[in-house]
């Protein structure tokens with residue numbers, strides 16, 4: 053059998069599974085750090101370990117906690133600040149604020165499917181004596197808010213198990229976990245946790261470890277150099293983000309720290325233009341007089357008096373349109389276009405459609421989300437369901453009164469986004485949704501899937517603008533119209549090209565998007581209602597961001613009480629394309645309470661992670677089962693990398709369910 057472990061010192065080993073697990077051995081007993089995965093037991097057997105006495109976790113991510121059965125009598129220690137995400141994670145799955153209108157992402161993706169038993173919690177400076185070793189806990193937030201590092205002093209050396217703060221010299225496992233708000237919500241906080249990450253790495257550096265052992269990644273024997281290289285790399289990546297960020301228009305203070313040292317103080321926020329070399333912020337210009345703007349809605353008034361409306365995020369907008377009618381400024385609304393799926397653009401669509409029974413049109417990719425929002429768990433998602441009369445594909449044109457409308461798939465602010473060119477009355481107006489401000493591009497939320505590369509993401513959008521040369525660009529949140537010069541578009545394209553390089557260098561992947569696109573593997577539908585005895589369909593979708601074909605394997609993991617194992621399925625995905633794997637999952641014919649609670653019903657015993665007991669969250673008469681999906685990509689196991697939610701309805705009427713809630 054292939055050896056999957058290395059020895060760091062007389063007593064200390066590391067098992068290299070889909071994550072690294074630290075093994076502190078004393079004869080046949082062991083203390084483990086980040087025990088996870090189904091290959092760890094073979095290493096333990098090979099080392100002659102028969103008793104796992106103590107398990108420590110660096111942070112709450114499912115991929116580094118799940119898959120290894122925790123022995124009943126082992127002590128289990130976790131960071132105090134993240135305790136609830138280990139021992140009461142059902143609260144997360146139960147809580148609507150973690151399901152809809154998502155603007156905050158902490159805690160974020162990769163929550164445990166079910167709670168584990170916790171015996172100890174640690175704060176800064178906690179000491180653990182075990183065998184020949186002494187351990188010290190350092191609070192090292194960044195990758196998650198509660199992340200800790202375990203320093204192990206053993207065999208005259210000091211090792212730092214640092215979680216996912218660093219992957220290797222100069223690299224990170226991914227950056228979407230660093231999405232964190234500074235002055236606003238996490239939504240605007242691209243790389244927002246980088247200062248915390250930096251301070252945490254500096255704290256580890258000060259402890260002078262001989263080696264860094266990350267959860268994902270490789271053992272680093274030159275910690276100083278590894279950290280320096282990462283911080284330099286990260287700073288460069290951040291700089292290439294700020295250089296063309298639309299946020300400089302909305303929240304100039306957000307980037308105040310980017311002012312060069314010695315810059316004149318006392319400048320007005322509105323004058324802020326960032327570091328030298330960053331794209332200057334454009335002046336706006338007045339929109340044509342036949343447009344109206346309220347909320348996130350733009351409205352075009354035709355010579356006929358008819359109105360063309362874009363987006364409807366609030367009932368207030370409906371009232372204002374009715375007022376236009378009352379005032380005789382418009383006759384009726386005859387067409388409605390939806391720019392993208394974000395809640396502040398779609399929340400009031402059902403009410404709008406009741407009030408103004410006109411034709412509703414949107415891009416085919418946007419349509420996927422707004423007709424079935426339950427199928428997605430993405431930023432700013434609204435539960436409002438829209439009725440559509442027509443979906444458009446790239447370049448579809450039609451006439452609306454004196455205007456020619458041309459629709460485009462426009463993966464700007466989000467992947468699920470359209471753009472609309474409106475030509476007439478001697479102007480060429482491009483309605484870009486939320487994709488640009490006068491300061492640049494709106495790519496501040498990694499959950500929005502702003503892909504880098506040719507013909508995708510903002511590259512595609514900027515090339516289109518370069519080609520169409522609109523006289524006016526519009527953003528749903530910005531009153532003035534604006535435009536970009538050819539030189540500015542060129543600068544943005546060059547910055548994106550530079551980003552492609554520096555972000556690719558930041559990750560251990562062969563292409564930047566794996567580390568940046570939180571949804572490169574996703575379940576569709578994310579959430580669906582199921583009934584006992586039915587067979588449900590679940591599709592695991594995978595975006596191959598590489599230039600070569602890739603194989604991917606997926607396996608949904610069902611609750612043990614279902615007595616059903618789904619075999620893993622493999623597929624090959626062409627370069628730069630989406631692939632998918634379909635599963636038919638039989639839901640057992642049994643009482644719903646038994647299906648969702650399984651063996652975890654009675655006073656919760658030791659929940660054995662490896663046994664997938666799936667205790668469940670209940671809300672509003674619904675019960676939810678979290679189905680983790682194990683993924684292997686390009687022969688690299690990723691553990692329980694994604695999840696889907698099965699919702700059982702009707703528990704309100706089921707006394708068994710109610711009683712079982714303890």
Ligand SMILES: [Zn+2]
Pocket residue numbers: 111113116195216267
């Ligand atoms: Zn992690």
Ligand SMILES: [Zn+2]
Pocket residue numbers: 392394465486
């Ligand atoms: Zn938006």
